[in-house]
Amino acid sequence: MKNIVLLCSFIFSITAFAQIPSNANPRTGTISGKVVDANTQNALPYVTIVVKDALNKSVTGGITDDKGTFLIKQISEGKNTVEIQFIGYKTIEKKINITRLNSKIDLGTIQLKEEASQLNEVVVVAETSTVSQKIDRKVINVGKDLTSAGTTASELLNNVQSVSVDSQTGNISLRGNENVRVLVDGKPTNIDASQLLKQIPSTSIKSVELITNPSAKYNPEGMSGIINIVLHKNSNIGFNGSVNTGLTMGENNRFNGSMDMNFRTGKVNFFANYGFNDGKRENYGVVRRSDNNSVQNFQMLDDRASHLLKVGADVYFNDKNTFSFYTTQNMTDNLFNGGTNVTFNNNLNSNSKMIVDGESDSQAYNFNYKIDFNKKGHNLEFEANFSDSESPEAANYNELVRPNDLTTNYDDKIVNERSSKLYNIDYTNPLSENSKLELGLEARYNETNNSNVTTQHEFIYDTNGELIDDGNGWYETKSKDFTSFDYNRDIYSAYINYNHKIDKIAIQLGARFEQYEVDGTFVKGAETLKYSDEIFSVYPSAFITYNPSDKNQFQLSYSRRVDRPSIGQVNPIREWSTPLITSVGNPNLKPQFTNSYEFNYTKQHNKGSFTIGTFYRRVNDNINRILNIDPLDEDKVELSFSNTESNDRYGFEVSSNYKIAKWWRTNASFDLYTQKESGLANGEQVEVTNNSLNFRLSNSFTASKNLRFQLFTMYRGGGESIQFKVDPMWMINTGASLNVLKGKGTISLRVNDIFEGMKFKFDSENPYPQSGQFNWESRTAYVGFMYRFGGGKNKAKGRKTRDKNEAQNSGGFI
Structure with a gap:
């Protein structure tokens, strides 16, 4: 909180200084006029009017009223420039000359035209989705995707090209690689990505940005790139919003709802978005081992309720100074019930149950202050981001075996606490019409504290194999173990980017310099282990873009990136999985x-x-998930991580958006990846070449002005890693929407995975010969309703470019 108060004090001090006027000429003049939209001729309220003197310094100004009119008094004598500014419109300049004989000037009706799209992007608009192919990313507006209605972010991303989400673990991958960085509104979160995606309702998501080869301006984490999830933030004039609610029906029913609203008045825009998901999800599977003729049957039920709230404001002090603030509050309650039956030679050996009662509360606060200098595009931005999360768990593991065999029961009390602070400064200076310099500094501090108290119990049997109740619930306490893991990371970085345009060729060269420091302490009983590391790295990047015409763009790019071990990958606390x-x-x-x-x-x-x-990617010290024989029990396997040898990955992608007819539009993508990988698996040297083919096809049909249908098909090819072979998966979804209530309401229907082609099936020979299959509630039906109110035109103040992850001019760009 101290950091926040100091930052706010600094910001308002700068703002107060920036607004001090300076003019010695007599103030005798007035100007008046009316501002309207050039296309609709509607009056535009809250338009900024700035009066500048002959030295181009702002001396006075005002805003238009609800009728679009303005009157500004006490203007200095002499030559002045009047700027009419409104976000989303082209700025207009008017030259005036105030004299004693001409002191009252009426500018009449001023017509503002909306800004045209940037030349450095190719925008494609579809009924099903809005896809923008920009210089270094694809931006997918998923708000109109019927087959994503009522889902979570985890399910929605499976419909996005080049992205896959493992329905078992929740792990997300980009181009077949799980080493991807996930951001929300351009910011990292303290929640593991696999859990976070299950907590965000799809109705709270505005767009998804895929940045496969980020420039040096961005943090280098995420070997395969960055996925940025942009949440809704309205800034329409007046009071506007929408309400969305729906019911998903399958083996279990789930409810979702969201509300998106804003209030824009004068120089302040307030916005808020709330999303809610509640329901159960079932998951079941089987794993067979041929070496010992064992079968494991799994049955899992996840009962989850999540709330996501985003609230903030943009304050436009004047045409040069803008302050923005927002907070996201994420709350989740989760009750997980899991059961596993293990049989050997068709005889029941054990029946284990796992119950995990957990919750997750996280808060993030973002502050942004921007100063625009006189030269267009010349600015300085300050940003601070603070976040904290807590996710305590109470877990119980209960294993029952045949009578007279040792049977144990475990209780785990787990505490997970994380906090992070981020400070950065970005400076942009257009050196000329065709060149630009970008500089920046950043400091990140991350702290993680994990602790676990395990209490072991033992069941008591009589001579007949019957459980004996000793008054403590059929068991007695045998031992208690305490483990903890503290993991702190500090990262200090600086970057430089230079952009230059020569005719139809744009070049960007950059480098990021980072000092990475980590300290970890592991405690188990009386044993304490220390872990520390320091690495200084340089991450260069280069982009060359050639635009022979407005409709053609070629781009060649290079970047160096890193994937640092996560807390889950380095935490040496042994966890009972099955x-x-x-x-x-x-x-x-x-x-x-x-x-x-x-x-x-x-x-x-x-x-x-x-x-x-x-x-093409060359990966060094590849981090890989490995299954080995458990050194404490040779009948079990140990799941861990290791660095394997370097490998090569390369691939080919095609995507298209095409309007076949006035009533039929299609959006398709196809990709083929090849990955060569080698490493140790259970002490054996293994080398594999994995080929994977994937495609998606979405068709949108417009039956009438208010009725629309959608058909979506996806095929995800199988794959092979050092230890596993995975079968292909596929699904067919369909949906429909009907506009009602004069277009302010929309009824949506959809059915996902009609033929139940989504299942995870695998085979493995190392460390034991085994095969298995897992299924989940993939076939579901959904019905939803959305209602929109208000109707002001959206003239949003652009958030920081780092948040939006957008290209600037002809350079590459987080």
């Missing part, structure tokens, strides 16, 4: 580095667009 699987982290993991090369071509035509691209 009766035959134990998971444990590896505190000796090293970061993995990658050199990434990409080439893309985008063609825009009258009926849509076409993009083709290819990439």
Whole structure:
């Protein structure tokens, strides 16, 4: 809180200084006029009027009223410039000359035109989605995707090209690689991405940005790139909003709802978004081992209720100073019930149950202050972001075996606390019409505190194999163990980017310099282990873009990136996963580095667009998930992580958006990846070449002005890693929407995975020959209703470019 108060004091001090006027000429003049929209001729309220003197200094100003009119008094004599500014419109300048004989000037009706789209992007608009192919990313507006209605972010992302989400673990991958960085509104979160995606309702999401080869301006984490989830934030004039609610029906029913609203008045815009998800999800599967003729049957039920709130404000002090603030509050209650039956030679050996009662509360606060200098595009931005999260768990593991065999019961009391602070400064200076310099500094501080108290109990049997109740619930306490893991990371970085345009060619060269420091302490009983590391790295990047015409774009890019071990990968506390699987982290993991090369071509035509691209990556010290024989029990396997040898990854992608007919539009993507990987698996040297083919096809049909249908098909090819072979998955979804209440309401219907093609099926020979399959509630039906109120035109103040992850001019860009 101290940091926040100091930051706010600093910001308001700068603002107060920036607004001090200076003019010695007599103030005798007045100007008046009216501002309207050039297309609709509607009056525009709250338009900023700035009066500048002959030295181009702001001396006075005002805003238009609800009728679009303005009257500004006490203007200095002499030549002045009047600027009419409104966000989303082109600024207009008017030259005036105030004299004693001409002191009252009426500018009449001033017509403002909306800003045109940037030249450095190719925008494709579809009924099903809005896809923007920008210089270094794809931006997918998922708000109109019928087959994503009523889902979570985890389910929604499975419909996004190049992205896959593992329905078992929740792990997200980009181009078949799980080493991807997930951001929300351009900011990192303290919640594990696999859990976070299950907590965000799809109705709270505005767009998804895929940044496969970020420039040096961005943090280098995420070997395969960055996925940025942008939440809704309205800034329409007046009071506006929408309400969205729906019911998903399957083996279990789930409810979702959200509310999105804003109030824009004068120089302040307040906005808020609230999303809610509640319901149960069932998951079941089987794993068979042929070496010992064992079968594990799994049955899992996840009962989850999540709340996500985003509230903030943008304050426009004047045309040069803007202050923005927002907070996100995430609250989740989760009750997980899991059961596993293990049989050997068709005889029941054990029946284990796991109950985990947990919750997660996280808060994030973001402050942003921007100063615009006189030269267009010349600015300085300050940003601070503070976040905290707590996710305590109470877990009970209960294993019953045959009478007279040792049977145990465990209780875990787990505390997970994380906090982070981020401070950064960005400076942008257009050196000329065709060149730009970007500089920045950043400091990040992350603290993680994990602790676990495990209480072991033992059941008591009589000579007949019957449980004896000793008054303590059929068991007695045998022992208690305490483990903890503190993990702190500090990262200090600076970057430089230089952009230069020569005719139709744009070049960006950059480098990021980072000092990475980590300290960890592991405590188990009387044993204490220390972990520390310091690494200084340089991350260069280069982009070359060639635009032979407005409808053609070629781009070649390079970047160096890193994937640092997560807390879950290095935490050496052994976790009981199933009766035959134990998971444990590896505190000796090293970061993995990658050199990434990409080439893309985008063609825009009258009926849509076409993009083709290819990439190559060289990965050093690859971090890989490994199954080994458990050193404490040879009948079990140990799930952990290790650094394997370097590998090569390359692929080919094609995406297209095409309007086949006035009533039919299609959006398709296809990709093929190849990955060569080698490493140790249970002490054996293994080398594999994995080929994976994926495609998505979405068709949108407009039956009438208010009625629309959608058909979505997805195929995800199988794959092979050092230890596993995975079968392909596929699904077909369909949806429909009907506008009602004069277009202010929309009724949505959808059915997902109609033929139940989504299932995880695998085979493995190492460390034991085994095969398995897991299923989940993939076939569901949904009915929802959305109502919109208000109708002001959206003239949002752009958030910081780092938040929006957008390209600037002809340079690459987090």
